[in-house]
Amino acid sequence: xxxxxxxxxxxxxxxxxxDRVLYLTLLPTLLYxxxxxxxxxxxxxxxxxxxRIKGDNVxxxxxxxxxxFSTPVxxxxxxxxxxxxxxxxxxxxxxxxxFAIMLNEFKxxxxxxxxxxxxxxxxxxxxxxxxxxxxxxxxxxTGILNSVLSNLGFGKVNLLTSKxxxxxxxxxxxxxxxxxxxSIVYLTAIMGIDPTLYEAxxxxxxxxFQIVGNIVLPALAVTMVTVLILNIGFFMNAGLDQVLNFTNxxxxxxxxxxxxxxxxxxxxxxxxxxxxxxxxxKGVIGTLLIVSTHLFSKKLTGKGAW
Amino acid sequence: xxxxxxxxIGKLLCGFIMMLLALCMLVPLLNILARSLSQPDLVHxxxxxxxxxxxxxxxxxxxxxxxxxxxxxxLNSLFITVAGVFLxxxxxxxxxxxxxxxxxxxxxxxMYFFIIMMIxxxxxxxxxxxxxxxxxxxxxFSMVIYRSVNVYYLIILMRFMEEVPASIQEAARIDxxxxxxxxxxxxIPLSRIPLITVGMFYAVFRWNEFFKSSIFLxxxxxxxxxVLLRQFVVNSDxxxxxxxxxxxxxxxxxxxxxxxxxxxxxxxxxxxxxxxYPVILKYYTNGVMSGGVKE
Numbered sequence: 001x002x003x004x005x006x007x008x009x010x011x012x013x014x015x016x017x018x019d020r021v022l023y024l025t026l027l028p029t030l031l032y033x034x035x036x037x038x039x040x041x042x043x044x045x046x047x048x049x050x051x052r053i054k055g056d057n058v059x060x061x062x063x064x065x066x067x068x069f070s071t072p073v074x075x076x077x078x079x080x081x082x083x084x085x086x087x088x089x090x091x092x093x094x095x096x097x098x099f100a101i102m103l104n105e106f107k108x109x110x111x112x113x114x115x116x117x118x119x120x121x122x123x124x125x126x127x128x129x130x131x132x133x134x135x136x137x138x139x140x141x142t143g144i145l146n147s148v149l150s151n152l153g154f155g156k157v158n159l160l161t162s163k164x165x166x167x168x169x170x171x172x173x174x175x176x177x178x179x180x181x182x183s184i185v186y187l188t189a190i191m192g193i194d195p196t197l198y199e200a201x202x203x204x205x206x207x208x209f210q211i212v213g214n215i216v217l218p219a220l221a222v223t224m225v226t227v228l229i230l231n232i233g234f235f236m237n238a239g240l241d242q243v244l245n246f247t248n249x250x251x252x253x254x255x256x257x258x259x260x261x262x263x264x265x266x267x268x269x270x271x272x273x274x275x276x277x278x279x280x281x282k283g284v285i286g287t288l289l290i291v292s293t294h295l296f297s298k299k300l301t302g303k304g305a306w
Numbered sequence: 307x308x309x310x311x312x313x314x315i316g317k318l319l320c321g322f323i324m325m326l327l328a329l330c331m332l333v334p335l336l337n338i339l340a341r342s343l344s345q346p347d348l349v350h351x352x353x354x355x356x357x358x359x360x361x362x363x364x365x366x367x368x369x370x371x372x373x374x375x376x377x378x379x380x381l382n383s384l385f386i387t388v389a390g391v392f393l394x395x396x397x398x399x400x401x402x403x404x405x406x407x408x409x410x411x412x413x414x415x416x417m418y419f420f421i422i423m424m425i426x427x428x429x430x431x432x433x434x435x436x437x438x439x440x441x442x443x444x445x446x447f448s449m450v451i452y453r454s455v456n457v458y459y460l461i462i463l464m465r466f467m468e469e470v471p472a473s474i475q476e477a478a479r480i481d482x483x484x485x486x487x488x489x490x491x492x493x494i495p496l497s498r499i500p501l502i503t504v505g506m507f508y509a510v511f512r513w514n515e516f517f518k519s520s521i522f523l524x525x526x527x528x529x530x531x532x533v534l535l536r537q538f539v540v541n542s543d544x545x546x547x548x549x550x551x552x553x554x555x556x557x558x559x560x561x562x563x564x565x566x567x568x569x570x571x572x573x574x575x576x577x578x579x580x581x582x583y584p585v586i587l588k589y590y591t592n593g594v595m596s597g598g599v600k601e
Contacts, residue, residue, distance in 0.1 A: 012411055015409060015410075015411050016411050016412075019407065019409075019410055019411070021484070021485050021486075022404045022407055022410060022485060023404075025400050025401075025403070025404050025485065025489075026400070026401055026404040026405070026416070028397060028400075029397045029400070029401040029454075029455055030416075030419075032397065032451070032454045032455060033419070033420070033423050033455070035436075035440075036428070036433075036436065036451065036452070036454075037423045037427075037428055038423075039432075039436060040428030040429065040432035040433050040435075040436050041426060041428050041429075041432070043428075043429070043432035043435065043436070044428070044429045044432055046431070046432070099327070102320045102323060102324060103324065105316075105317055105320045106317075106320070106321070106324075111321070111324075114328065115324050115325075115327075115328050117587065118328040118331050118332050119327065119328060119331055120587070121331065121335075121583060122331055124510050124514075124579050124582075124583060124586070125514070125576065125579060126513075126514030126515075126516060126532055126575070127514075127516075128514075128516050128532050128535050128536045128539065128540060128575070129514075129535070129572055129575055129576055131536075131539065131540050132338070132535070132539040132540065132568060132572045133334045133335065133338060133572070134334075135539070135540075136334065136337065136338060136341070136354070136565070136569070137334045137354065139354070142352070142353070142354050142565070143354045144333070144334070144337075144353075144354035144355045145354070146354075147353050147354050147355060148355075176330065176331065179327070180331075208314070208316055208317075209316075240517060241516070241517055244517065245536065245540050262429070262430060262431070263430060266429075266430060266431040267430065267431065267434060267521060272431050275429075275431050276429050276431050276432070279429035279430070279431065280429065283426055283427065283429070286425075287425050287426050290425050291425065306421060306424070306457075306458065306461055
């Protein structure tokens, strides 16, 4: 690569000409992103304009942002988004770790394999299907939960229409869907542990709990920190697909999140500018979060989001 | 080292919890299957934890698959999935190939561009307007083009292609092979495992997608299965599938159990996933399990 130093701009041009086929090959992908991402992103400037069906939109500055922040509903929605995200990130966080550690107690074999095959499956079901399954599961008339409760002498409950329980239903269904799949990354880290460490611990007379505490958990520390930090980057996404399928009139005020709000006021009520303002607000905060958590994680553990 | 014969209480407890968790995931699924296959007059006796049908009947499937709108939506979903994954693979593989060529001028700029595209998503109002403006609204191709390239998968493919020894490619180039020969005859066959893996994930995503489909595909004829399923199962609008006229006119349908019809529709929507699942396990999970993770 001595040429690069000597040739400068000219050799750069030469190399571009040499690789012209490559640039042409990349063109469809670039075009796709330009048309379907860049153009609509630029279109989000609508947040600063009044939408007109005929003629040019009128520039109104931060009017719609002011309107947004003076809407009481918006703060309820912000609160819902943050609470649901926090529940999903922090309460769910230890579950796949415990799952992976417990799974690791079993040698590779039919039992372990069956648990893996079954527990990874829900990750591949759509939220529509999961909602269908969970509605059946929680059904007051035929569901497992209420069958068990009534056998134990308790009354029937409908967790799907109760304001107090719906967020927990979101957490539970998210855990149901992800506990197995999310444990893979930890299981991989556990399997990377040097076997001689176990042998040494055994010779020293350590029991299983000591081995988990002194060998397995420290080996998982980097993965744990990375997963936690990177998940915090997605704090503004509380799970649109899930909420859309689990919501109903009785509980909507508790699980209405930014994404569902944007969808409702934008596409159903045609308040385009206000919806775009909310969307842009979410997008900017979300981007800042993702970029900063990525950089932070990269610095701390050497692993980033990409 | 002596093998311990005694199983500790801790391990027993672990096994019990694991089994309970696995049952929590399996039983509701099997229960749906049992409900869909139960005889309509016996299904009221089916409890939530039953995994075997009460009686046996395929009438629910006959009714569901006898509705033109269901067949229509299945075909639409299949078309979007197949055409979409084809586009996904072509674009992702070719972009990954180009971006891993040594000495490509502007590679960094392209990568920054793609990563920005990955982080900052366009607003849904604007996406809707865009589809409207380019006349793709209510056209299946809107959903084929939507999410043509997932940048995360692009990066995964790039990492694999970077691993292919440069000497193999250079040898081919010296032999007079063009970029397309190298891409199709060397790179794609060599990275077929990550390609299949990524293809599977694209396929699952496309088959399961419902939000954008419900926005872009506005007419009944262009509905996809997940959207139909949502109206039926989540919104409990049985007319979308069975049809008001049918409920009144057809004794057979009136005697059916709504819950069983829903269950049958859910099963129909899950079958393609179950067909892909073994392939996913084979290519993705086994790779991860055997420690083939790149650091």
